[in-house]
Every structure is written in C-alpha cells, then in structure tokens.
Amino acid sequence: MKTSQVDVLIIGAGPAGLAAAIELKKSGVKSVRVIERERVAGGVPRHSFHPGYGLRDFKRFLSGPRYAQKYVDAAVEAGVQISTLSTATEWVNDSQVRVTSPAGIETITARSIILATGARERARAARAVPGKRPAGIYTTGSLQQSTYLEDLEIGTRAVVVGAEHVSFSAVMTLKHAGVKTVAMLTDKNKHESIGLVRVALGIWYRFKLITKTEIVEVLGDKRVTGVRIRRAGVESVIACDTIVFTGNWIPDNELVRRGGFAIDSIYKSPVVNATAQISGTSIYAIGNLVLPIKAADQCAVDAKTVAKKVAASLR
Template sequence: MTRAVDVLVVGAGPAGLAAAARLAAAGAGRVEVLEREATAGGVPRHCFRPGFGADARGRALDGPAYARRAAREALRAGATVRTGVSATGWAGPLTLDVTAPTGLERIRAGAVVLATGARERPRSARLVPGTRPAGVLTTGELQRTVLRFGPRRERIGHRAVVVGGDPVARGAVRTLRAAGVEVAAVVTELPSPVVAFAGSPVLVGAVVTELLGRGRLTGVAVRGEHGRTIVLRCDTVVFTGDWIPDHELARARGLPLAPGARGPVTDRGFRTAEPGVFAVGNLLRGVEPALVAAAEGRAVAGAVLERLGGRPWPAAGVPVTAVGPLRWVTPGLLGPEAASLLVRPERRLARPVLTVAQDGVPLRRERLDGTLVPWRSVRLGARWTSGVDLAGGPVTVDAEE
C-alpha cells in the first residue's frame, strides 16, 4: 500500500530538521521526516562542546542541546519526525520504499528533500593494512561509545593515538582525556597542525601504515615526514575527519555526483537533476558546521514550495567545477540568477588569487586576504557569478598563490 505526503525529508540532522520546520511553518502540507537512527539530531548529538549557537538567553549550546532544539522546532511547526525508519530505495520518481519498526512501507511525495548528511570513512576505506583488532574507532564511534556508556576508560582504552590534525581531531583528544585515556600522539599528514594540541606530541607529515595486534590493538606503525617508520604503542586509535557524503540514496536514483564534492549536483535552489528531488546539507560535499547545514535546510524551502505550487522544473544550468588546488565548489549548476559559491581548497593557500572563468575568459579575478585551509570553506558572493552567460560553456573556479 502506498501512502502520500506533501514533502518527504530523508534525514533528521541539522539540514533536514531545519527544512522540515521551515516548510511546515510555511504551510507546505504534510511534512514527514525519516531518520534511521533512534534519535533525531544527527552528528551534533555526539558533540559535547559549544559552537552550536546560543539559546534564547544567550547561553552557548553544545551539540546535544542544539539537536534537541532543532527537533523540537520541527515538531512544533507541525512536521512529523519518525525515528528508527530507513529509506531503502526508490519505487518511482518521487516514491520511496521504507523500512520501519512496524514493517515495510511505500511513501509517495510531492517533493523529496534528501538530507542524509555525511559520514567518516572507516579504516578499511582508508586502505590502512593490518589485522582487525578491537580498539580501532572513528570519531563518531568514539562519541557514540561515550554517549552510551559515559566517559569510562574501560570501554575505550588506556592509551590512544589520534589520526588527524583539524578541529575534529582536537575534539577527539578532548573526549579521550575526559574519559581518562592517555593520548600518546596526534598523527597528521599536514605539514603543521591546524589547531593546537596542548599536552600531546604531534607528528606532522606522517601517516599510519599498519595496525598491530590481534584481539586488541597493541600499536600503530607510523611513517614520518623523512620516511622513517616508528611504532607507537597504544590500545586505541581514532581516525578523525575524512568525511564523505552519505549519498547511497542519491546514487540509487541516478543523480549525478559532483567531482571532488562527491555529493549530488544541485543549482542554487538545491534542485537536483530529478524533478521534485532536492538535496541539502552535508550530503552535498561532506562536512560543514551544523549551522551552515541548517541554513541550507531553511533555504531550500522556497524552491520546494514553488515545486508544490506547480512551478515547472527549470532546465539544467551551466556547470561549474573547481580546478587546480581547489577540491570542490557548490552549487554545481548556475542559472539565471547569480549565485554565491562555496569552495574548499585541497591544501593551504596563502593570500590566493581566485579566478572564476567561462570558456577560458575570466569573469572575476581577485586576491583574497588571509589563508585558505583544507578544513574550512570560503564563500564567494553572488558578484563572482553575475557575468555568467547561460548560453556559454562550463564555468571553472581556480586558485593560485
């Protein structure tokens, strides 16, 4: 039996909940959110640190408080949020097969908003050889362990190595220390850490080449920047960062994925190549702060309401891609209205000159103050794309020092 809703949102993280709240409040009809986890809120549920905005009294919110507030706002606006429910595949252009605690369902929607977020690549996907001992975690697994069992060292380990050099790695170090776990070292491929790791040795330009131990991890082999390999004794290793979009549902529908970003290609209204299907948040390119993802969730509401109101799906716009030392750019399509661009570099770039060009002709070229870094995106205002010719060829965004 097929059940109908007006808007089906897949994913109850910051983007999905924000989209549902805005759409329900705007009178979009029946707005239903599906979340495969037991609790709504997404990754912030596991982030026990400030940095998620403030409450009505101006007090800083940590991740769990932010997640609870986002879920409350969606419910108060009139959206239905269902947890423990997974969208398993497509039964038609705007129809999804769903597995729920009560059994199998099929849901047809007037519009589908994909907000499935991003995930960390596990050790196996990072091609780190060795055995498969206990004690090998991602940041998310570490945080979920603490959330479930509390900061208990016997559940995590006694001596850990953290792999990464960005703010996510620093969060893992803090979590480990709060659990009473000694941090033996932080290992990063970067030539210098991007944040301070007070009290922990930092090995720069280094990679983990092997995991040692059977049953339980006993150490990791690390190749340093000069090619020498050492063994760090530990019973826990935490791989941090290296986020990839959770794009299986998008791929199953045949949506084109953007190079570099590895998320669905969208225009400035978050429309995909499939009429009626939208994509928002960290599904588009891996991880951005929760507040950025939530802003995109709110922003998609306008285009969704237009779709529900009968506005025709626009023709595909002009493709835009990142080249040179830039990893990705979103949106991946430019239409009649100038759009701001979000770009992320592959490496550190000091005061780079950015160029937006079409058919080899620069549309705008400007030197940026400051330094671009691989763990933080930069937004280029709509003026950067105001000269795009919709009848012209692809647009590129490049950078040079």
C-alpha cells in the same frame, strides 16, 4: 503495502533535515514528514557532548545534545511528522520512495523530496591501513557513541588520525573517557581546524601534532598496542591502545546511487544546481550530503534557505 502522501518528504533527521522541515512549516507547507533510520532524531550532535554548536542559528553556545534536542522540539512544535527507525530503501520513481520500518514496508509519495542523509568518516578498512583487526579502533562517531551513550571503557593512551576540526572533537571525547591523547597524525602540512582551537587544545590536553606522516601499520593482535608511522622516510612506533580515525569524509550517498542520479567525481556527492536541486527532478540535497564538510549549524542555516525555495516552488 501501506501508502501515504505528503507535500515534502525529508530523508534524514539531523540538524539540516529538521531545520528544513521547520522552515517549510513556517512557509505554509501543510504536510512535512521526516524519516530517520536511527532510533532517535537529532543526528550526530546528539552524541557529541562538547560545546560549540548553535552560534550561527541560535546565537548561543550549546552542547551537541542540547542543540539536537532544540531542533527536535521545534520540529514537533511546528507540526512536523518525524518517523524514526525508518529507512528509505529504494526509489519507485522520482516522487515515490519505499521505506522500511518496524511497522512494515511503506511507499511514500511526495511533491518534493529533500535528501539530508549527511556524511560519515571513513573507517580504518576504507583507508586500507595494513595490520590485523584488534580491538581499540574507532571513528569519532563510534567513539562518541561508546563514550557518551553506552558508557563503555575505551582505553588509556590514544592516537588520533587526522587533524580536521572533528579530530579535536575526538580529543575532547577521549579526555571525557579518561584516555590520554598522545599524538595527532596527519599526512597534510598542517592541521585543518581553526588555529585557536588547535593551540588551545594542544596546550590544554598536551598532545603532539605530527604532520606529513604516513601510517604504515596498526600493531597488536587482540588489542591495539601501537601504530607504526613513516615521516621523512624514517619509521617509528607510537605506543597506544586506542586509535581514532577522524574526518576523511564520504557522503552517505547510497540512496542517490540507487536512484541513478549523477554523483560528483571529486566529493562523491549528488550533483545539484544553484538551488540544491537535482536537475530535472523535485529532489533536493542539503547538509553534509553535499561536501565539502560543514559545521552542523552552517548546514542548518543553509537548509533553511533551500526550504524557502522548495516552499516557493510548491506554491
């Protein structure tokens, strides 16, 4: 089994992980390695083609792929080692992680470890929505990958479930794929995005926001044909061939649980102190692994602050 040592190991190569890595190198940390289970570094923004990234950190209005690539390029230029197709599978102890990659199994020892594994949307199954399992059901992430990376045919009429900021991103992706959003559903009293975004996109894309709504059943056998909803005690059906489940985030905390570290009972994130550190360890958690959910550029800005503290602790 291969073994290696670094000053700081970062698990997750999204904006938070890469921003932390770059800041660590700037702060004089000699060896920084980032591992990423995907084939390409950059995180979720790399398949989110609409603009809106980079205002807080780059002071620019960038598309997701451009934003992600800026961080990848800057990390490589700073001398950060990025290992893709590499998955942290288990803890040996608080300073050693076992990693699986096409090269085999490797044990990495680090003076400090930063967890930047992010969060994911709850899919239809995790929400226990009744009905069969027809084609045409997505999360925002799977929709973006199918649209932008794989150029797959999506459908014609869509219902978006959820009214968070990411839900409006799904509407824009559907438009790019040639799909008409007919309704956005939420069980909340109002949307959870920026008011200007909701008004502008509602006018531009002409979809109906339906609040205080419960999804009763997904309709369709081989393909989605509609969704049955209940509002104010009255049931109705919205005809569609595509359903996108958005938001309702859960942190990607599998590695935290395997390490036996404390998890917050509300957000299911690792419990950290004011410096983002898991108490009694040299392990830190950053980005959207620590909910509530934040924009990518906010995660990057926060990660830089934590990285400075990690560098100081190593000195």
